[in-house]
Every structure is written in C-alpha cells, then in structure tokens.
Amino acid sequence: MGIPCIEVAQYAGVCYGVERALTLAKEAGSTATGPVCTMGPLIHNPIVVHELEQSGVSVANSVEDCVEGAVIIRAHGVVPQVIDELQNKGLQIIDATCPFVKKVHVAAERLEREGYQLLVVGESGHPEVEGIMGHAGMDAHIVSSPEDLHELELGRKVGIVVQTTQTADTLNAVVASVLPRVSELRVVNTICTATQERQASAAELASRADVMIVVGGKNSGNTQRLAQICSERCSRTYHIEQACELDPSWLEDAQLIGVTAGASTPAAHIEQVVEALRNASKA
Structure with missing residues (x-):
C-alpha cells in the first residue's frame, strides 16, 4: 500500500506557559549558587522533569522539603499559603505559574x-x-x-x-x-486559547486519520483529554510518552498517521516520534 503519510496537528506541543516555566527553571539551574528545586513537578511530563533533575533542579514534594536556596513555583500554581510559608522560611521564590x-x-x-x-x-x-x-x-x-x-x-x-x-x-x-x-x-x-487550539486541531486530524499518536505525559490532564478527543474520532488512538513506546503493529494498513501532543510536550519529543514513525513505516 506504500508508505503512509505522517501529519502533525496544526497546534501541538508546548504552550507559552510551559515554555516560560521551562526557561525560568533552566536559567535558575544554570545561574544559581545554591540548591534549586521546584514545588512539585514543574510540569506534567516525567521525561522533562527527569531531565531537569539531571541538570540540578530537584523536585520538592512539600514545603518541609525546601530548606535553602531557590524554589520554583510549578506552572500549575499553588495555594497562597504555600507562598507565605516559603517566604517565611527566607527562600528565594521564582514564580513559574502559567499566566x-x-x-x-x-x-x-x-x-x-x-x-x-x-x-x-x-x-x-x-x-x-x-x-x-x-x-x-x-x-x-x-x-x-x-x-x-x-x-x-x-x-x-x-x-x-x-x-x-x-x-x-x-x-x-x-x-x-x-x-x-x-x-x-x-x-x-x-x-486557555492554547488548549482550545490543540483540542480543535487534534479533533480535525483524528477525523481523517487511520491512526492517531498522542505524545505527552501519562499524568498530564490536557494530554489525556487530547487522547480522549482523538479516540472518539479514531479508534486506533495511542497515547505514548516517548518514541520507544511505538509498536509497528499499530501502523498496519494505515494511509494517514496523525500525531498530536500535549501542552507539556517539547518539540524535540514530537520530532523523535515522527522520525520513529517514518522508520517504522519504511521497515
């Protein structure tokens, strides 16, 4: 049947709020003179959170875990009391809450x-x-x-x-x-507009695709909703976090493979999935 077409949704991947949070975290990790942590996972993407930890930005699960240095408020935000408690401890606060x-x-x-x-x-x-x-x-x-x-x-x-x-x-x-x-x-x-755009473009592509691949954290609410929207229109919808999870059998007899990604999914992760799909399609 030939090599299938691979199409990425018009709107897919990281939104402004996530991009801003990642930039703030990376800057803090590279310039801080003391410990840097995020108040809870910065975003709902385990791969990105692991990459940040490798660069020296750890995850604190509670205010008690924050002892010194800088604390980054995650993109999802926190209750006001958490900010007050961190300030009372004399910690530097970097607010990465999505605008x-x-x-x-x-x-x-x-x-x-x-x-x-x-x-x-x-x-x-x-x-x-x-x-x-x-x-x-x-x-x-x-x-x-x-x-x-x-x-x-x-x-x-x-x-x-x-x-x-x-x-x-x-x-x-x-x-x-x-x-x-x-x-x-x-x-x-x-x-937010980014959510509406991603959901609408995912729905449009899923209505035409034989197979839909949704890329993003399994713990990401917005990615889960993209998978739900796609599965309602395309029965062969698969939610993965990274390219190595792809199963070539998913692609059998597919003429159009659609790809979308949650708002916490970096462009590089989407590109890796598309490249893996191309290689699987040629095999």
Missing part, C-alpha cells in the same frame, strides 16, 4: 469577593485545581461533570471558573445544569 492559570486565580478571588458561590470546573486532586481552590473561598466546590451537581446545594448567586485545560463541552454541560437552579450565574471562561 493563564493566574487569570483563573484573579477571577476566582473577584467572584468570591463579590458574593458568588464559586464552582470550579475541573479535576479534583489536580494541582492546578487545588491552587485555584486556594483562591476561591470556603464555599467553593469542584465540579467535574453535571453529575457532581446532583447532591450540591446551590446559592442564589453562583460563579463559575474553569481549569485551563478543560474542554468547552464540559463547561457547557455544567453551565446548562446550573442555570435553571440559580437566580444569577456569572461564568468566566478561563479555558
């Missing part, structure tokens, strides 16, 4: 200040959502789907913000469920 995540923090604080009961549309336990909840007030709730609203008592005034990597479909479904139950609803759509 789009900070917009969610600001929106949550404003809605809470204006008297809205806050709903955060996102994944419970995700570090970005935990950080948002730290700015959202005592009455805030995490909602991952309309089903989460069934047992929830809503106030008269409800405000909604969204984890930056959520899908518009999830947000719309939650809004539709909340609207009939409240007198006033204020929605701040904080899904």
Whole structure:
C-alpha cells in the first residue's frame, strides 16, 4: 500500500506557559549558587522533569522539603499559603505559574469577593485545581461533570471558573445544569486559547486519520483529554510518552498517521516520534 503519510496537528506541543516555566527553571539551574528545586513537578511530563533533575533542579514534594536556596513555583500554581510559608522560611521564590492559570486565580478571588458561590470546573486532586481552590473561598466546590451537581446545594448567586485545560463541552454541560437552579450565574471562561487550539486541531486530524499518536505525559490532564478527543474520532488512538513506546503493529494498513501532543510536550519529543514513525513505516 506504500508508505503512509505522517501529519502533525496544526497546534501541538508546548504552550507559552510551559515554555516560560521551562526557561525560568533552566536559567535558575544554570545561574544559581545554591540548591534549586521546584514545588512539585514543574510540569506534567516525567521525561522533562527527569531531565531537569539531571541538570540540578530537584523536585520538592512539600514545603518541609525546601530548606535553602531557590524554589520554583510549578506552572500549575499553588495555594497562597504555600507562598507565605516559603517566604517565611527566607527562600528565594521564582514564580513559574502559567499566566493563564493566574487569570483563573484573579477571577476566582473577584467572584468570591463579590458574593458568588464559586464552582470550579475541573479535576479534583489536580494541582492546578487545588491552587485555584486556594483562591476561591470556603464555599467553593469542584465540579467535574453535571453529575457532581446532583447532591450540591446551590446559592442564589453562583460563579463559575474553569481549569485551563478543560474542554468547552464540559463547561457547557455544567453551565446548562446550573442555570435553571440559580437566580444569577456569572461564568468566566478561563479555558486557555492554547488548549482550545490543540483540542480543535487534534479533533480535525483524528477525523481523517487511520491512526492517531498522542505524545505527552501519562499524568498530564490536557494530554489525556487530547487522547480522549482523538479516540472518539479514531479508534486506533495511542497515547505514548516517548518514541520507544511505538509498536509497528499499530501502523498496519494505515494511509494517514496523525500525531498530536500535549501542552507539556517539547518539540524535540514530537520530532523523535515522527522520525520513529517514518522508520517504522519504511521497515
């Protein structure tokens, strides 16, 4: 059948917030005179986190682990109390929080200040959502789907913000469920443009491809969502972290192989996968 075409989605790989965080971490690692650590993994990409550790930027799992030197706040952000505790310890703080995540923090604080009961549309336990909840007030709730609203008592005034990597479909479904139950609803759509672009271009490519390869951390929420979006349109969708995971049998009889990647996936990782696909296709 000949060699298949390999096409990378129009929007794929690292976003501005991740690129900024990586730049700050690499600069800190190369210029610091003392220890440098990140407050939790800098981004959800185990390969990149390992590379940073090899360059001298370690991962601290708690404030107690940060003893001296510089601490980099991860791209997902943290609760305000963590910043306060680090400052009280006299540590240098390098804030690599994604600017789009900070917009969610600001929106949550404003809605809470204006008297809205806050709903955060996102994944419970995700570090970005935990950080948002730290700015959202005592009455805030995490909602991952309309089903989460069934047992929830809503106030008269409800405000909604969204984890930056959520899908518009999830947000719309939650809004539709909340609207009939409240007198006033204020929605701040904080899904970032990079997420929307990656999801839309992945969906378009997956609708045409025989095989879709999604590249990125298995612990990355936005990469998992790309894999879900692709699998809904292309049954032969595979989520991998690196090129060595590719199985040539996945490519049998494929005429178009699509490739996309999460917002925490560097361009070099995508290029390695594409090169491996080319080699596998020729074999």
